[in-house]
Amino acid sequence: MGVVAAGQPAPEFTLRRQSGDAFTRADLDGETTLLVFYPFAFSPVCTDQLSLYQEMLEDFSARGVTLYGVSCDATYSQEAFRRELGVTIEQLSDFEPKGAACRAFGVLHPGGFPQRALVLVGPDGVVRWSYEAPSPGDLPGANLIFDALDG
Amino acid sequence: MAESLGSAPLPPVGPGDHVRGPEDARLVVVYGDYECPYCAALDLELARVPLRVAFRQFPVTSAHPRAQAAACAAEAAAAQGAFWAMHDSLFADQGRLEDPHLWARAESLGLDVARFDADRRSSAVAEAVRAQFRSGVRAGVATTPTMFVDGERHGRPDENLWARLLGA
Numbered sequence: 150m151g152v153v154a155a156g157q158p159a160p161e162f163t164l165r166r167q168s169g170d171a172f173t174r175a176d177l178d179g180e181t182t183l184l185v186f187y188p189f190a191f192s193p194v195c196t197d198q199l200s201l202y203q204e205m206l207e208d209f210s211a212r213g214v215t216l217y218g219v220s221c222d223a224t225y226s227q228e229a230f231r232r233e234l235g236v237t238i239e240q241l242s243d244f245e246p247k248g249a250a251c252r253a254f255g256v257l258h259p260g261g262f263p264q265r266a267l268v269l270v271g272p273d274g275v276v277r278w279s280y281e282a283p284s285p286g287d288l289p290g291a292n293l294i295f296d297a298l299d300g
Numbered sequence: 301m302a303e304s305l306g307s308a309p310l311p312p313v314g315p316g317d318h319v320r321g322p323e324d325a326r327l328v329v330v331y332g333d334y335e336c337p338y339c340a341a342l343d344l345e346l347a348r349v350p351l352r353v354a355f356r357q358f359p360v361t362s363a364h365p366r367a368q369a370a371a372c373a374a375e376a377a378a379a380q381g382a383f384w385a386m387h388d389s390l391f392a393d394q395g396r397l398e399d400p401h402l403w404a405r406a407e408s409l410g411l412d413v414a415r416f417d418a419d420r421r422s423s424a425v426a427e428a429v430r431a432q433f434r435s436g437v438r439a440g441v442a443t444t445p446t447m448f449v450d451g452e453r454h455g456r457p458d459e460n461l462w463a464r465l466l467g468a
Contacts, residue, residue: 200363201442204433208305235362288442295305295437 152255152266152281159270162250164219164241167228172217172241174274181214181277182270183294185238186256186263188285190222190230198265198288203236205291212298214269217241221248221262256281265289269297308438310448313354316428318374318383321352326465329354329448331436334371334390335364335397339445342456343391349466355387356432358444366397369420371429373402376420380411 153160164172176182187198199218202209209216218240220227227240243250243263251257256266265282267289278297282289313319313329321327328351332339346353357375359367370390377386389405390397406416419425436446440453447454454461 197363198442200360201437203362204360205305205437235365290307290440290442291437292305292307292440296307299304299306 152264152279153253153268153276155276155278157276159268159274159276160253162253164243164250165224165245167224167231167240169224177270177272177274179272181212181272183209183214183216184219184241184254184268184270185216186219186251186254186266186268188220188258188262188265190220190226191233192285197234199231199236199238200234201288201291202294203234203238206237208295214298219243219250219263221251258285267294269294303434305434305437307440308435310439310451311435317354317356318378318387319352319354320384322350323352325350325352326449326467327352327354328465329356331356331358331432331441331444331446331448333357333359333364333367333444334374334387335367335394336360336444337394338456340391340394342445342447343387345457349462351465356436357429358433358436358441358446359429360444368429369399369402370397372420372425373405373416375425375428376416376422377406377409377411379419379425380416382409382411385409 159174159177161174166172202216216238218238221243223244224242227242231240248257248261251263254268256264258264265285267280268276269278271277280289280293310329313327330353332355357371359371361368374383374386374390377383386405386409403413406413443455445456449465457465
């Protein structure tokens with residue numbers, strides 16, 4: 150099973166925000182949301198995907214899109230990673246039960262971490278576009294997201 | 301309607317590009333960031349081979365806080381005919397990219413430092429860097445360095461790509 154396809158409703162899920170509060174399907178209502186699933190905080194790539202998307206944040210905002218990073222790392226690790234990258238994109242943790250939200254979105258790798266994947270959910274809670282990278286080292290360019298947004 | 305940022309082909313190398321290398325050599329287009337160590341490594345490798353290289357700015361500022369200033373410094377040096385001299389200077393010493401270092405580099409390259417300083421803060425230079433960055437985004441650049449060979453996107457070349465590039 151691959152990443153949840155366009156036209157499907159977003160699944161029920163619970164992630165943990167940096168504040169410790171829950172982030173659920175209800176938080177997607179009325180918003181255009183891009184969930185950026187990445188394998189691990191601090192994985193060894195030089196310029197991270199999130200750094201690139203951070204550069205384009207104004208362009209995402211202009212299109213009414215809010216971005217979140219999602220991984221199975223603990224909140225504290227994600228926060229340290231966010232600071233290390235110097236990005237403001239909020240991180241959501243799928244730590245416990247580990248990988249449950251990633252599994253619901255169809256992006257849980259058998260190794261227990263998210264595939265590198267993107268899920269764009271419209272204000273109606275329906276998946277507008279999704280993408281799974283061919284390999285974890287293959288960083289999806291922002292152009293692919295703008296193709297979905299502007300197309 | 302906001303400016304489109306969706307996928308677009310790599311803009312062809314034109315008069316606005318910084319290009320060096322033998323006229324008849326194979327042309328590659330590199331998108332890089334002066335604060336990225338992998339970009340510096342690639343730049344060294346490219347200096348040793350007979351290729352023609354076009355360099356475009358791709359500063360990722362969240363990861364590299366001085367990348368934008370460095371990119372603007374190179375573009376400002378270009379206005380005084382010293383793009384590649386500044387480019388080499390920046391990659392040769394990535395630990396010194398604060399303003400006084402940039403002024404010192406301009407001075408040692410014999411540039412008009414006051415003009416250099418005004419140019420690097422100008423909106424024209426900022427726009428040139430931004431346009432290069434965006435052309436890269438639209439062509440699918442997601443990490444640095446990214447090198448285009450015959451329109452195909454690559455990261456740092458592996459052995460096979462070097463062999464192909466050098467016609468071995």
